[in-house]
Each structure stands twice: as structure tokens, then as C-alpha cells.
Amino acid sequence: MARAGLTTERLTRAGAELADEVGFDQVTLSALARRFDVTVASLYSHLSNSRDLRTRIALLALDELAVRAADALAGRAGRDALAALGGVYRDYAREHPGRWSAAQLRLDPATAAASAGGRHAELTRAILRGYHLSEPDQTHAVRLLGSVFHGYVSLELGGGFSHSAPDTEQTWTRVIDALDALLRHWPAP
Numbered sequence: 001m002a003r004a005g006l007t008t009e010r011l012t013r014a015g016a017e018l019a020d021e022v023g024f025d026q027v028t029l030s031a032l033a034r035r036f037d038v039t040v041a042s043l044y045s046h047l048s049n050s051r052d053l054r055t056r057i058a059l060l061a062l063d064e065l066a067v068r069a070a071d072a073l074a075g076r077a078g079r080d081a082l083a084a085l086g087g088v089y090r091d092y093a094r095e096h097p098g099r100w101s102a103a104q105l106r107l108d109p110a111t112a113a114a115s116a117g118g119r120h121a122e123l124t125r126a127i128l129r130g131y132h133l134s135e136p137d138q139t140h141a142v143r144l145l146g147s148v149f150h151g152y153v154s155l156e157l158g159g160g161f162s163h164s165a166p167d168t169e170q171t172w173t174r175v176i177d178a179l180d181a182l183l184r185h186w187p188a189p
Helices: 008-022 029-036 050-073 078-095 097-102 109-114 117-129 137-157 168-184
Strands: none
Touching: 008 029, 008 050, 008 097, 029 050, 050 078, 050 097, 050 117, 078 097, 078 117, 078 137, 078 168, 097 137, 117 137, 137 168
């Protein structure tokens, strides 16, 4: 019999909180069971294994990010939209470092296709419409923006920029300016 009060959603949210506290790599069914003061066996009616839990946390993070991104992009275009999307990623990573890591989890193709990951690409493509890129350049630009935003945020979170000047906010502004300039003057193949 399942312990009263435990649900898949509650366990997923608690796992996400745990990831933010101790790091996504430390999230296991054992750690989650300790949080609820139950045995691991009590969780099996809600979760298959640690991979299932980690996948659910990743899906939660992708969904939270997509909702924030859609809200931030509403009514914005061009450089303003680039800054808004990048800002969502930076803010989310700072507020939820474990969930940010979870959002990078490699998902199986069916799970990835059903996730909010596709919404992220659609939102990025919406920004790119203002730059009048056609395929395959639009796909190249989606990949470029994802790489720059995720790379910058990961390096910043890891302390990679904390030992030198200028301030990371100044660099971030220059990165957004450079991306905007590049997208406005996308090189011909």
C-alpha cells in the first residue's frame, strides 16, 4: 500500500527541490526516500527507478523554462527578444541550479518529442523570424543561440568568469549585442 500523501507529482517536485539543494547528480530514490522518511520500496508505486525520477525532473524543468520563456518573449522582437530569452535561462539557472542541470539530461527520442524541448526551439524560431533567416540557416541559428546561452550560463554558474574583469553583466550585454549583429548580418553560405 502506498504511503498517504505520496504522489508522482509531489515526489517529482521534491526531487527537483533536492536537485537544487544538493545537485542533480545526487538525486536518487534513496535520497528522496530519506527526505520523506520512508523506505525506497514506498516510492516504487509512483516511480520506476532513479532514472524515472531524473527524467520527470528534467521534464518539469523544461516545462518551467518554456513557460517563463513564452511569458518573457510576449510582445518582444529582435535584440530585446534575444536578451529576454537569454535572461530567462540565466535567471532560472541561478534560482534552480539543479533543475537547470536536469534540463540538460539526454532524453530518449519519444520522451524528448513529447517534452517542452520542442517549445524552446519554437520560441527561438519565433525570435529568428525578425531576422528573416530561411532554412537551413534558421536551424543553424537555433543551434548557435542554444549553444551560446547554455554555454555561457553553465560557465557562469561554474564560476568560470568569476576571476577576471570585466563584470559578467557587461560581457552578457556584449554577447547579446554580438548575437544581434550576427543575426542581422547572417553570412551567406
